[in-house]
Amino acid sequence: MGAFLDSLIGAAQLILSFDPELVSITLLSLYVSLLGVFFAGLFAVPFGIFLGLRDFRGKRLVVNIINTFMGLPPVIVGLFLFVIFSRQGTLGNTSLLFTPEIMALAQFIIAFPIIAGVTLSAIGGLEKDVLDLIVSLGSTRFQRISLTFFEIRFGLLTALMAGMGRAFSEVGAVIIVGGNIRYHTRVLTTAIVLETSRGEFETAMALGIILLALVFVINYAITIVQEQSHR
Template identity: 50%
Template sequence: MEIFLNGLRQALALIMSLDPSLIEIVRLSLAISGLALVISALLGLPAGLFLGLKDFPGKRMVVALVYTGMGLPPVVVGLTIYLLLSRQGPLGDLGWLFTSRAMIVTQTILALPLIIGFTMTAIAAIPSALIMQLRSLGATRRQVVLTLLYEARSGVLAALVAGFGAIISEVGSVLIVGGNIEHKTRVLTTAIVLETRKGNFSLAIALGIILLTITFSANWLLLHLQGHLDPRQQ
């Protein structure tokens, strides 16, 4: 218990002092996960919208694959990306292994099924009568899409927060493809593993507190926005 309390006191001191090493790790973590989330959203929101609205042959199989992807083991994703980007792999010429690009690709793959799945469910819950009403009023396809996304805003926000929470807290896959290289690919989760192994518990605890703060803030923001966007929650 004493080692935890001492580590906690030192961790808080590190955070309050705005230790440069902490700031660098946090900045890199947010940059990598933030970019991965943007890419996932650009791909996942249209895909979720399409799956939520359209019926086509093989849709059940596609939906099953999406749900499977939502529970995809991150370490398996990391291993697959590693093999693809290794020197002997088909994408080895890119030279992305042990770079932030490999981490972004990995995190995008992890977040994408979550965003597609949550968005698809939210869109499918919208009454079909609304779509028919919009079309009868002469709404363009773009107007219909924007209206549906607005109606499903709580689900879309949940999709984005779920995706961000999954990738910002992931360790196994980013450790495999990123290598935990200082100043380049060392993020919050991989740094926690490293500092714990080194016995530097104060820094590990400080990083853990920051990671928890980020994930809590993301979920608090979700609840706050949902409360403002949905009158029933006010």
């Protein structure tokens, strides 16, 4: 227990010193995840709404695929992206490997099914008569969509934050495609892996505490949103 406390104290000191490298790692984590989740939301939310409102052949299959991919192991995403974006891969000439942008792409892929899936279930949670009301009130398609959007706004926030939480705490994909390069592609999770392997537990703990605190903020926000939606 003594060693644990010592690491904890060392970690707290490191955080309070606002070490520039620690700050830049944290900012890069936010940048990568926000970029990935922003675009995932941009595409996954309309996709989820479309799936929720329209009936078509094979819809059950698509929904099942989305649900399966909600549990997609990040390390597989990393491996596939690595092989595709490696210089000898199909998209090798893009020079995207080992950049923050490809890490964001990995998180886009990881977050997309989560956001689409949660959006879908938010629509599924709407009462039948609410949906009917939307249809009867909205004379144009645009009005119908914007009304649906309004009705599930809390569900959408939950979806985005669930995606964010998952992307933010993910390590398997970003360490493969990012390479954990100091000052370039080192984010909180990959830095924790590195510092642990070096036996630098204090630094690893400091990073862990920051990661935990940020995930806490994200989850706390989800809870507040959900409480609001029940009012």
